[in-house]
Amino acid sequence: MLCCNCALDRGFEGYDQWACHHCKARLRREKRERIQDALKQAEAAESVRWNRSQLSVVGKGRAGKTAFVRAMLGKAFVADSQSTVGMEGMTCELSTVMTSGEKRWREQTDFSCELALAQVRQAATIYRGKAMHDSYDLIQSLEAQVHVEEKKVSHSETHDDKTKQKDAERPERRAAKRIDDTTRIEHKVEASSSSSNFSSQDEVVKDNKLFTSSSELNEVNGDDGISKFDQNLVMKSMHEEGFDDAIVFELWDYGGQEVFYALFHFFITKYGMYAVLFNMKDMMAGEEKVQVCLDFIDFWLSTIYLHTRDPSTQSCSPILMVGTFKDEVSDPLQHLYISKVLERKFQSHLAWPSVRFFDSKACSTYDDKNSSESSSHLGFKDLQERLGRNSNAEVVRELFDLCDTKRSGKVSREAVLKVAMAETLVFFPVDNTKSHRDPVIPLILKEIEQIARDADYIKHRVPYAWIKSFDKMMASNRDVYRLSEVETLARGCGMPSSRKLGLKQEVLEMLKYLHNLGKIMYHHEKSLSDYVIAKPVDFIIRPVTQVVCEVSLHKPVYEAEARRMGREWKDLQKRAVLSKSLLQVLWKDYQDKLDLLVSLCIKFGIFVPLRPEDDGNVTSFLVPNLLREGSLGQAEESLPADALTCFMHFSSDASLKDKYGLKRSDLCSGFLPSSLFSNVLGQAMVWNQCTSEMEPQLSKGKAILSFGQHKFLLRELKTEKCFEIKIFVENPKYVLDRLRQIVSNVIATCMQNLRPHILLKSGSHHVNLDALVKNVDEQSGMWFGSELRQVERLKQEFRPWLPSKDLLSSYDLFISYRHGDFDSELV
Ligand SMILES: Nc1nc2c(ncn2[C@@H]2O[C@H](COP(=O)(O)OP(=O)(O)OP(=O)(O)O)[C@@H](O)[C@H]2O)c(=O)[nH]1
Ligand SMILES: [Mg+2]
Structure with a gap:
């Protein structure tokens, strides 16, 4: 038989594509040189497209988050999985299976050196002759930003600079401008590909057969250019199409219980996307369950918006809503119904434009049994019955009208199914019991990959x-x-x-x-x-969840020993007071970093040091997230009836600050992060301890505190998305100012896009205090619905809340040295 390369008869038979060992050795040598060359070029470069993203799976406890993550990883369904404590993270690579074109997510456990991996990937790109036309140099865009900042300082007044200033606030947008210098590598790539003998993918694949193992690759020459890299990695880079371009994700599986939410604010970041899970059974259950389910989704949409909003576009990171338990809620009509309920509820939510929809036509989601229904007809009532007696009549009507195109008052079952299966859903319905065999899972993976590829x-x-x-x-x-x-x-x-x-x-x-x-x-x-x-x-979540957890669901490692501490264990469970000695037990495995952990927990607002003993040592902490609901008993009952009341309302919607005369329904569209109250309470407690001897009275959503002599009640109103503040002294401004300061500290730490607004109630309206002060200052009246109130009336009605200027009018300089009847209004 003739060698397919040198055409000499080497007398070997049986193969179509046969190369003699002389030629094979030469080809191997040449190929090795090309690999070597590509690696050298990759090493000589200074930067690389890292291809990193992240997916966070969030939602209510037991919604099926962990099962969903397992399904995406192609792992088998576990019927009774343990509840996730805090959160779990893993690094996964999303690649395409060449034979089926299917997306596969693989947990990455074998790479410890990111730089080597990035360089080998870059070498694979060079070796394959691919150009990276759409990459941007991060350093250059940062430098450009600095340049604009400098200019901004020197010419801050000119209109021209104002425009550039806007650009500077948009680094991602700026980076989107091609920066010519980054094509350096691309030229090298192109040069290398033109010098290469391989022009088509087929030839490369054929050529790969030259090295069938990493040891073979290493045998030839043994040159350092290759051998200093992980040989398996180099083999992979040659053999696996798409290896150079695969995206690596950090995958986060969040624990769904509310006690953990205080920690999550520190983990939710901009780059990446979010899967918000809910159990579809909840959406088909009674009104109460539906409301809880919607509240959780609302909470997560608002949290994602709060932490990931891009100020230049006002949009947040992409979101996929995922409904689980499709094995039990399998009717396409039910899915369409749930989709409509979600759409009605959230279509005006700030995060809604970032929600990705599911085109059910894209896959055969539904079993044949669904599509082979009899052709009998349904009336509106029948449809309602089919969706269950708890279904929302308005939504059912909308569905019915959608199907009843002829307006005959009857629709065929076939027509209903046709519509249900053709409509786009606002969420992805999945059956975790099928793991990755559910046809929707590969579609979700595809969507996730597309989102990542499109990201700046x-x-x-x-x-x-x-x-x-x-x-x-x-x-x-x-x-x-x-x-x-x-x-x-x-x-x-x-x-x-x-x-x-x-x-x-x-x-x-x-x-x-x-x-x-x-x-x-x-x-x-x-x-x-x-x-x-x-x-x-490892550093924060593991130890913190030994203290902050729902003991009925999650067992701390040293629970038995901790329980033996009797009163101290009880104090933690009943009063949220953690003694240092109990902490020593719960954190037995973290003794070497105990002090640092404690100080970080204090900074994160998870622990609040309680009043030190006489010797100045702190021996216990309040853990605000563990406070229980309940009344404050006698302390609450004995509060005076007359109090000055205001509300601190929260929202991520910056435009609210310009509105006044808000109605209660306006307030409900705000956002109150679940851990905000406990964080603020913690800091208010510290101030109470510093300034007053009064023992604070605390429960989960309510507290009686005192700043100096100024006693007040602080209460969380979840539905209205605000805190109620009742102040029991004549001048409420001191308490209010201090609380505002505390709130801004908490917000600055971990919720920077959140805006607090102080509101005062007047009839059915809520007036924005800042707008009120401004109007009174400018001597202009304010509209309350259709009624215009003049300045004098405003001054009279809201006098205690307005800055006092009466005494100031008779002084040029006023130095206060005491609080007394005479000057208390001013200080
Ligand atoms: N039948 C069915 N059971 C499911 C499905 N998804 C999850 N489960 C089960 O529901 C229970 C909760 O699932 P998990 O995945 O642990 O829920 P989770 O959201 O991670 O729960 P937390 O970690 O406590 O927040 C487990 O017993 C799962 O086996 C599903 O699609 N169908
Ligand atoms: Mg879980």
Whole structure:
């Protein structure tokens, strides 16, 4: 037989495509050289498209989040899975199976060196001759931002600069402009591909057969250019089509119980997407269950919007709503009904434009048994019956009208099904018991991949120095670093990559980037900015959930021992008071970092140190998230009847600040993050302890506190999305100002897009205090519905809340040295 390369007869028979061993050796050598060359080029580059994203799976407890994650990973369904404690994270690679074209998500456990992986991927791109036309240099876009900032300072007044200023606030948008220099690598890629003998994919695949194992690859020459990389990785890069381009996700499975929500604010970040899960059975149950289910979805949509809103577009990270238990709620009509209920409820939600819909026509979601129904006819009542007596009549009517195109008052079952199966749903219905065999799961994976590929952040070319620094942080077993330590480490890895940014600025940008990708935790807020948490789940979630958890569902590791502490255990469960000695037991496994953990928990607002003993040592903490619901008993009953009342309303909708005369229904569309009250309560407690001897009275949504002599009641009104503040002294401004300060501190730490508004009640209206002060100051009246109230009337009605200027009019300078009847109005 003739060799297919040199055409010499080597006398070997039986193969169509046969190369003699001389030719094979030459081809191997040549191929090895090309791989070597590609690796060298990749190594010589300074940055790489990292292809990272994240998916967070959130929703009510027991909604099927963990089962859904397992389904996406192709793991078998577990009938009685354990409730997730806090949250679980994993790194997964989303790749395409060549034979079926199906998406597959693989947990990545074998790569410890991100830089090497990124370089081999880059080499694979070069080797395959692919150009990366849509990547943008991150450093250059940051430098451009700095440049604009500098200009902004020097020419802040000109109109021209104002426009650029706007641009500076939109780094992602700016990055979307092609930066010519980033094509450096692409030219190299193109050059390399033109020098390569391989022009088509087929030839590459054939060529891959030259090396069938990593040891074979290593045998030839043994040159360092290749052997310093993981040989399996290099083999993979050659054999696996799509390896160079696969997206790696951080996948987060959140625990659904409310006690954990205080922790989640620190984990929800911009880069990535969110799957909001709900149990479809809840949506078909009675009104109460439907409401709870909708409230949870509302909470998550608002939370995602709050933490991921892009100020330039006003939109948030993409969201997929997923309905579980399709095995039990399987009728396509039920799905359409649920979809309509969700649409009605959330179509004006700020996060709604970011919700991705499901085109049910895209797959054969429904079994044949559904489509082979008899052709008898249904009236409106029959349809309602089919959807259950708890169904919402208005929605059923909408569905009926949708099917009854001839307006005959009757629709055939066939027509109903046809409509139900053809409509786009606002959520993805899944049956977790089928795991990845549910046809909707691959569609969800496809959607997730598309979202990631379209995102701006995925197109950034990340400096090698950043990835190297990240590797270094992960390589040591440390969970947490001081910022200065990261700076030193980063310098050792070749930072700053940009002299213009400088080391400090570039390190901050790197930390922000890694945080947004869910790789580390870093908060720029003053009290937290000195700590870089390399392994947030291990470092914070694991220990904190030993204290903050629902004991009936999640057992702390040392529960038996803790229970033996009798009164102290009871104090924690009943009064949310945690003694240091109990903490020593619950955190037995974290003794070496106990002090640091305690101080971080205080900074995160999870623990509030209670009044120190006489020797100045703190021996116990309040854990506000563990407070129980209930009345404040005698303390509440004996409160004076007359109090000055105001409301602190919260919303992510910036336009609300300009509105006054709000109705109760306007308030309900705000957003009150579930842990905000407990956080504020914690800080208010601290101020109470500093300024007053009065023992605070606390329960989950209510507290009686005192700032100095100023006693007040603070209450959470969940439906109206506000705090009610009843103040029992003549001048309410001191308490209000201090509470405003506390709220802004909490918001600055972890909810930066949230806006508080102080409202005063007048009849059926709520007046915005800031607008009121402004109007009174400008001597203009205010509209209350159709009634215009003049300034004098406003002054009279709201006098205690308005700044007092009576005494000021007779002084140029007023120095107050005491609180007394005479000057209490001013201080
Ligand atoms: N029949 C059926 N059971 C499901 C489905 N999804 C989840 N389950 C079951 O529902 C229970 C809760 O599922 P999980 O996946 O643990 O729920 P979770 O949302 O992770 O719960 P938490 O971690 O407590 O927040 C388990 O017993 C699952 O086996 C589904 O689609 N159909
Ligand atoms: Mg779970």
